Structures are given as structure tokens and as C-alpha cells.
Amino acid sequence: MPTQPSKRLEVVPNPHPDRDYEVALEIPEFTCLCPRTGQPDFATIRIRYVPDRHLLELKSIKLYIWSYRNEGAFHEDVTNRILNDFVAVAAPRWIEVVGDFSVRGGIKTVVRATHGTRPEI
Amino acid sequence: MPTQPSKRLEVVPNPHPDRDYEVALEIPEFTCLCPRTGQPDFATIRIRYVPDRHLLELKSIKLYIWSYRNEGAFHEDVTNRILNDFVAVAAPRWIEVVGDFSVRGGIKTVVRATHGTRPEI
Amino acid sequence: MPTQPSKRLEVVPNPHPDRDYEVALEIPEFTCLCPRTGQPDFATIRIRYVPDRHLLELKSIKLYIWSYRNEGAFHEDVTNRILNDFVAVAAPRWIEVVGDFSVRGGIKTVVRATHGTRPEI
Amino acid sequence: MPTQPSKRLEVVPNPHPDRDYEVALEIPEFTCLCPRTGQPDFATIRIRYVPDRHLLELKSIKLYIWSYRNEGAFHEDVTNRILNDFVAVAAPRWIEVVGDFSVRGGIKTVVRATHGTRPEI
Amino acid sequence: MPTQPSKRLEVVPNPHPDRDYEVALEIPEFTCLCPRTGQPDFATIRIRYVPDRHLLELKSIKLYIWSYRNEGAFHEDVTNRILNDFVAVAAPRWIEVVGDFSVRGGIKTVVRATHGTRPEI
Amino acid sequence: MPTQPSKRLEVVPNPHPDRDYEVALEIPEFTCLCPRTGQPDFATIRIRYVPDRHLLELKSIKLYIWSYRNEGAFHEDVTNRILNDFVAVAAPRWIEVVGDFSVRGGIKTVVRATHGTRPEI
Amino acid sequence: MPTQPSKRLEVVPNPHPDRDYEVALEIPEFTCLCPRTGQPDFATIRIRYVPDRHLLELKSIKLYIWSYRNEGAFHEDVTNRILNDFVAVAAPRWIEVVGDFSVRGGIKTVVRATHGTRPEI
Amino acid sequence: MPTQPSKRLEVVPNPHPDRDYEVALEIPEFTCLCPRTGQPDFATIRIRYVPDRHLLELKSIKLYIWSYRNEGAFHEDVTNRILNDFVAVAAPRWIEVVGDFSVRGGIKTVVRATHGTRPEI
């Protein structure tokens, strides 16, 4: 696996597929560019998911998050796109992505999107 | 869009209308005047909503919040009026507005109003 | 309205009676006397309510709270009496009163009482 | 009432028996002895209850808590015994006792036990 | 019981088997090795359970946690294995194990797994 | 000593007069009346002192603080008067009194006054 | 004294002019306009001073702070101007004014200016 | 060394006697009895010292602290006595003992005493 920013997320087999359990990841180092002004935006991305057959591989998440560094992205859109990409590759039973963005114009924005039905755990 | 206080809220299309997801905004810089004494009041406004076809546009929210600066407004009333204005322009699936006001006469007031039924997300 | 301690609570019309919404008040400056020892007791009173036709008027709450300053009052009893008085004058759809008292004899006491059924908001 | 450690809990009449309301007590000064090693253990005891016909009397709770000072007591057992004693004397509609014990061997233990069905309040 | 790292968990009889109650343990001193790089990983392990006939014995938990010190273990896997081992020895009515791991590659991971159906308490 | 509010502070002999050491007291339950409006004011009083031949007796401090309950007192003045009274009765080597008052008119006031030269300790 | 915004600060005699002591004021409700963009700025103003012959009168400070509401003012300049105005009217032995401004363009600014030499207290 | 409460403090040789360095100990589990009322008092004891030829041995500190469990002790006196005992056995270059006691009668007391001159470190 190269150490380059990359949109290619990787998975590994879930060693406990018979059980519903939750994995929570916090990534405080997301940055992209504002599509309107071209200026940098910063966020913490928080992910919680209940894996099915696959776990998200940590290093590929890091490179994936890195891949937004020089891309333009609106807050609401990018949070949903991250969610879609994670669903496409890992097909979790349930997943939530939160984008917690820095203050802009005196306003703080937090976007939260989910996919699937959360099992009782 | 002019940089003037304005009651005119703007919207942009929701890029992910097929999904119920939540946007949360925190605006710690609301100020209006007390209708009884004419003296300044201060509040943090917190908004959470599930967009339908439109997203609230951030800069217009800022100008809208600014428009209360020289208006008289009671705590309970202004929180509901903000809610009504947001509903009128963006028609979200669900929305909550919280007005968290500074201490007056040794009493702190927080008003919370919602519109619509919150989807399971 | 005189600036004297007074048990007479005042109300004002609810400007948004068609909506269930919540008003929360925090009053950190309640003091009364212990009926057994005559010594001062201190508490923070927290109120949350869903108004029906009337809002509680802030200044009269302040004078009402002040009226306990030289009265004897047990923790559990006074919290319920405050609740009863607020219900009598404002007839809210739902109301909660919390009395959060200072440590006495190494024990901290918090009393919480409600009236009515809380609407979904 | 003597100022001596004592297992005898006292009650006083509940002045508002027609209402379900909650009383919460926090007692950060519980100490007993470890039955295995004889060494002191320390805990904060937290009690929440919905009174029926009686309130727990504060001073007797203090003397009751004091009575464990030179007794051996396991964490799980003593939390349940305190619960049983409170139920026996005050017969509350619902009660919860939490024993929040200090770190021993690098492990912190918190035990939580309840009795009765909590009313909606 | 020897003071050596050991996978052998011990139990003691539950003195209050007729009641559903909860025991919560926090163990901030878990360390293992990363199976990929061989480097040390650190975590806080949090356990909550409702005992049935047996309580987990504290000292054996300490030695059990210690036994991972020189083992390779993935975050998701080891949290589930700890859960399985606790279930095998103590057969609790319900149990939750949380592994709260240190930041690696700018990402913090928390894994939460449960077994059984939590009683109402 | 009667359990009545009283301006009469008591002292006890300092058991370690050969050593400069510090005693710090925090009293979060001070209340007096505003001389201008007659309305209640609230403060936390903090005292630090290096005793000489006498220690301040705790119960008499409590009754002394209580004695301000129905007196009019300005923030700056009352903090200095408390300092003067403590100096008069206990003649400490050094003493500091801090009056930390509640918000009035949107402004929080803290007054700090000292007497004597603080020894190196 | 009228309840109108006003640049006219008032003083009252210092009741303890023989002692060096400190008065600290915190005013979280300062707002002015940015001279470049015309948009609102928000700050907390903190003042500490050692009075000489006069104390600053609280209500006039409130009206003085209010007087900036519709004025353009740069962060560094307005903090120094407030300091100058307080020095001109109260001539304290020492005074510090801190302007703690909200985030603008991702940068938070705090300005601190003093006048006179702080006595040892 | 027996596992019994004991006033006998033990020392071990300082492995780095050529250097001035500081050791800080925090012991949150001190309890004694009030000499006036016989009721339990609780404190956290904090020690900082610069060792000379000896270090204080940890287990003996634990048994020493335990030895106060059934003794009467005033706050100011016991803090100084602990200091004296530590000085007598370990003769540190400098030492500070802080007794941070629980609220009694609405007043919190912290006593701080030192011995020797603190080296520059």
C-alpha cells in the first residue's frame, strides 16, 4: 500500500462476523478547500459502524482522508460522500459519519448522516 | 448577496435529498434589544435540522441573525419567530431552534422549539 | 410591579400557543432557612416547562424566589410547593422543578418534581 | 437521635404523597474495610428514589453510612445491602443505589442496583 | 492465586443472585503489541455486566489483562476475545466490553461489543 | 456558643506558632442586600491566612458570615470590612479575603484585599 | 442616571483608600462594528484595578460598554481607548483592561493593556 | 513489613542524592475523627519533597495515613504533625504537606505547611 493520498479504501475480514458490535473512529485531521472561496476548511470526522463481513482498514482511511486536502468540498456534501464511499467498500450493517467543522463567519457546522438500521447492541 | 443585515434567508439545493441526515449550526453572536427596557440582550442560537429539498445558506443566516441587532424581541417570541422563518424558506423535514440567553436579573433562560417530526437517523 | 419579595407570580400571554415548545429557567440564588435549626440553606432552582396560554413573567419569578429568604422550608417540601405555585398561576402543559441544594452534613440533595405529561418536542 | 454510628435508619412522612417525584442524595464519604486484606476502602454512595409514604431522614443516613467504617464489606455486596436496608425502612416506589469505589489494583469498580419500577416522571 | 500474568479468570458466587444489578469496571492499563508492526498499543478497557450466578474476581481480571502485554492483538479482535472469555467463565445475564485505544496514525479507535440482553434496571 | 448569626468571631490557640503555614477557607454561602435596591446579593468568600498566635474558629466564621444576611453591603466595602474584622480578632501574620460576587447587570465583580506581608512558605 | 448608552463613566468614593486592594470586573457582553466591513464584532471585556480615591460605578460601566454597540472599532485600538477612559475618570493606582474577541477568519485575538505600576497585594 | 496501620514511616536510600529533584505524592484516602464531635472527617493529603539521602517508602506512607483512621485530629494540627513526622524520618531538603479537607458547616478548609528552603529546580 503506497503512502500517498488515495481515494481507494481497503477492508480486512471481520474476525467476529456472528456478533453485532460497534467500531468508533475519530479523525481530527480532515482538511479540504471551500469551493466558493478556495480557502482551507478544517474538520474532525467521526465514524461509528457495525461491521458485517469487513472491517475498514485504518491506514487506508488515513490516506483517504488525506485525499481531500486539495479538493473543494461543501460541508453537507462531503460528509455524505464519505459515508457513501465507506458504505460502498465495507457494506456495514449500520454506519454513521459526522463532520464537525471549524467556525466560519461566526457559525459552527456539524453534519451527521447514517446508512442502514442500527442493530440493538 | 449584499453584506448588510437582512431578514431574507437564502437556500441552496440539498445534494443528497434521498437521505435523512442532520445539519447542526451554532451561532454564538446573537444580540437584540429588550422590548421593555431597550437594553441589549445576548444569546447563542443553536439550530439542528433534517433538510428536505434545500439547505440553509450560511452567509444569509449570518445576515439574518445580524438583522435582530437593533430590534426589540422577547426571548420566547424571537426563538419561535426564527423557527418560523427557517421553516418558511427551507421547509425542512424536521427542525429545532434553541435560544440560549444570558443571565438577566439572576435568571438564565433557554427556549427550545421544533417543527415537524424528526425522522429516525 | 413593586420591587419587594412577593409570593404573587405574574404571567404574560404565550405568543405562540399553537406550538408545543419548552422554556428552561435557571435560578442559582435561592435561599431559605432550615425549619429544624433555623440556619440558612442554599439552592439552585431549575425550571423547564411547556407553556399553554401563559408564560411565567421573569421579574415576578425573581421576587417569588426572594420571598423564601426568611421562611423555614424542607428541601423536598419546598420544591413541590414551588411546582404547585407555578402550576396554579400558569397552568402549563408540562412543568418540571428541580431544587439542587448545597451539602449539609456531608450529603448533597437534589429534588425533582413534575406536573402534567410532557408533549413530544 | 444520638450522634453515634448506627444501622437504624429513620423516616419522616412524605409531605406530597400524591405525586411521583424524585429525591437524589450524594454521599462522598463512605468508607469500610476490605474483608480479604482488612485495608480501608473508600466510595461515593449515590441514591435516587421516588418516595411513597416516607422520606429518608438525612441525619440518620449519615449515621448509617458511618456505621460501615469498621466493618468488612465487598463492593457488590455492600451496595445491595444498603439498597435492602433503605427499602426495608422507607418502602419507596422506586430506588437506585450506586456505590462508586476508589481504584484498587489499577481497577475502578462502580456497582448499581435498583428496587421497584420507576414511575414516569 | 499466583501473581503472574494469566489467562485464567476466576469467579466468586454472586451474593445477590435474585436481583438484576450492574457492575462496572474500568481498567486503564491495558497494553498489547500491534500484530503488523510489533509496536506497543495502549487502551483503557471498560466492562459493564449484570451478574447471574457469579461475579468476576478482581485480582484475576488484573492478571488476565496483564497477560496481553506481550501478545499481538488487533483492536477489534481483542475486544471481542476479552468479551468471549468473560462470558465463558462468568456467564453473566448481560455484558459489555469497550476497548478505548490510543491514537495511531492520527486516528483514535473505540470498539464496543456486548453479549446477552440487558435486563431493565 | 449560640447558633445565631453573630458578628463575634472566635479564635483558638495556634498549635504550631513556630512555623509559617497557610490556612485557606472557602465559604460559598454569603448573601447580603444591595444598599441601593434592597435586593439580595450572593457571593463566595475565600480566605487565606498565615496564623500567628491564633486560628480562626470555624463555627464562629459561619455565624459571622450569616450575620450579613439582612444587612446592606457594597461589594468593595464588605470585602474590606470582613478583612478588617478577621485582622482585629486573629491578628494573622498575613491574610487575604476575596469576595466573588454573582453577575449583576451583566457584570461579574471579584474584590481581593490583603493585610500584612506574606511570609515565604 | 439615564438608561441610555453613554460614554460618561461615573465614580463613587473609595471607602478604603488607605489600603491597596484589587477589584476585578468581567463583562461578557461587548459588541461593536468592524470598521473595515461594518459587520458586528463580539468580545468579553475584563478589567482589574487597584482604586485610589474612586471606585468605578457599575451601572455607568454597563452604559459605557453599551455605547460601542454601533461604533466602528479595531480590536487593539478599542481596548486601549477603554483603558484611557477608565484612567481619565477614576485615576486608579493600577489598571488592566483585556479585550477577548471572538474568532474572525479562523484567528482569535486577545488584547491586554495596563496603566500604572501594580502595588504588591 | 506488616499490613497494619502504623505510625512507623520507612525510608529507602535516594539513588540520585547528587541532584535536587522533586517527588510529589497524592493520597486521596485520609480519614480521621473530629475531636469535638467524634464524627469522621475526610481529606486528600498532598506531599511534595526534595529528597536528601532518603526517599519515603510508599507502602509505609499508606499504613501511616491509615493510622489516623480512629484518631481525633484538628485540620490545622494534623497537617503540621504529618509534616513533622515526614521531616523526622526522611530529613528532606524541602517538603510541603497539604491537607485538603471536605466541606464542614458549609466551609471547605485547605492547610499547607512546609519545612526547609526549596532549592531552585
Add this chain to the structure above:
Amino acid sequence: MPTQPSKRLEVVPNPHPDRDYEVALEIPEFTCLCPRTGQPDFATIRIRYVPDRHLLELKSIKLYIWSYRNEGAFHEDVTNRILNDFVAVAAPRWIEVVGDFSVRGGIKTVVRATHGTRPEI
């Protein structure tokens, strides 16, 4: 002034050059690349300075900080280079730059450098 990343810092005249006062800036959105691995690093930059004839202009600081986004920079070096650039353009009487970097390899690094002698303020 263009809205492009730029190493060119701008200054404005200090409106109060006769007084020593302090300006503190906090910029939580610094990011650069690790020169060894090419991977992104993140930091909060904190600046405190006593201006002489010039103030640092806020928007140019923002563009300057942005200019490191795609540059390789070691923690210790970049903090000193920022300091040097600020000194070169604004010639403050005293300045401190702190670079507070995110955890890497389980280690958090904070670098603090100053220039000039801090006046007494």
C-alpha cells in the same frame, strides 16, 4: 490584498505606540507536510507580542499561515521561521511564537520561541 496563500505579511500602524501592551493571537488551523514522510502535520499556532510601531495585519497572517499548506517543515524549524518572519516585518518589542503540534508516533510536541525582552506589563 489577494485571497491567495502568501508569505508576504502586512502591518498597520500601531495606534498606541506610547504604551507597552500585548496582543495574543490563536490560529488553530496550521497544516504543513512532514519533510521525511510527505504526510500532513497539523498544529495550533499561538502568538503573543508587544507591538512597537506596527501591528500585524490579521488577514495577511491568515494567508501566511495558509502558505505552509503544501510545504515540508519540521516542528522545531517552522516555529522559529514563523517567529523570524514576524520579527522581520513588524519589529515588535517582544514576541513569542508557540507551535502546538498533533500527536505523532504517540508523542505530542510543543515548540516555544521568543524574540526581544518582554517589557513589564
Add this chain to the structure above:
Amino acid sequence: MPTQPSKRLEVVPNPHPDRDYEVALEIPEFTCLCPRTGQPDFATIRIRYVPDRHLLELKSIKLYIWSYRNEGAFHEDVTNRILNDFVAVAAPRWIEVVGDFSVRGGIKTVVRATHGTRPEI
């Protein structure tokens, strides 16, 4: 440089040797064994230093800290040994090492040692 635990610390040239500046490192993942009981101990190590001709290389610090994992080490001794090793390899103008250890037997220990004279910065 191998990825193996190693006592061999590495240095890199200080790019700004003409300036006194401070580097602070926090390493929350230190673990060693208690020489008396063989059981694991845990600590956070904090280092602050003013470099002279060399900077401590981060990855070698990580491997150095790792090297204590299976060694016996007393709290006071190991903190001083780490200090000595850092001084030997990097010869800083001033350095401080703090070892902040977990609770053992109800007592928390923090050891702080320095070398050299701290320059004014």
C-alpha cells in the same frame, strides 16, 4: 533505524542554535515493571528542554521509551535515568523530565528532575 526497542537515542542538528527556545514532548505510553512485585507500572513522561547544538530525534525517543517495557524500574530512579540519558546524548542547555505514574496502593506519584540552568525565554 530499526523498529525495535532500543536505549540508543539519536539527535539531529538544531537548525536555530543561536536562539534559546523550548521544545516540550508528552509521551503518555510509558510502561515498565515494578522491581519488587514484577507487576506492570504505567506513566506519562513529559520532557521540556532548551536545545543547544542538537535536537532529540522523535522516533528514537519512541524506541527508547519502549525499551523500558520489560525492565524493572523504581519511579524516582527511572525518571532520573531518563534525564541522564537525554543529557548524555543531546547536551541541552536546560532539560526537565517529569514521570507521572498511575495510582498504586491509593497513592499517585509524580517525579520531576532537571539538569542545567533554564535560560530566560
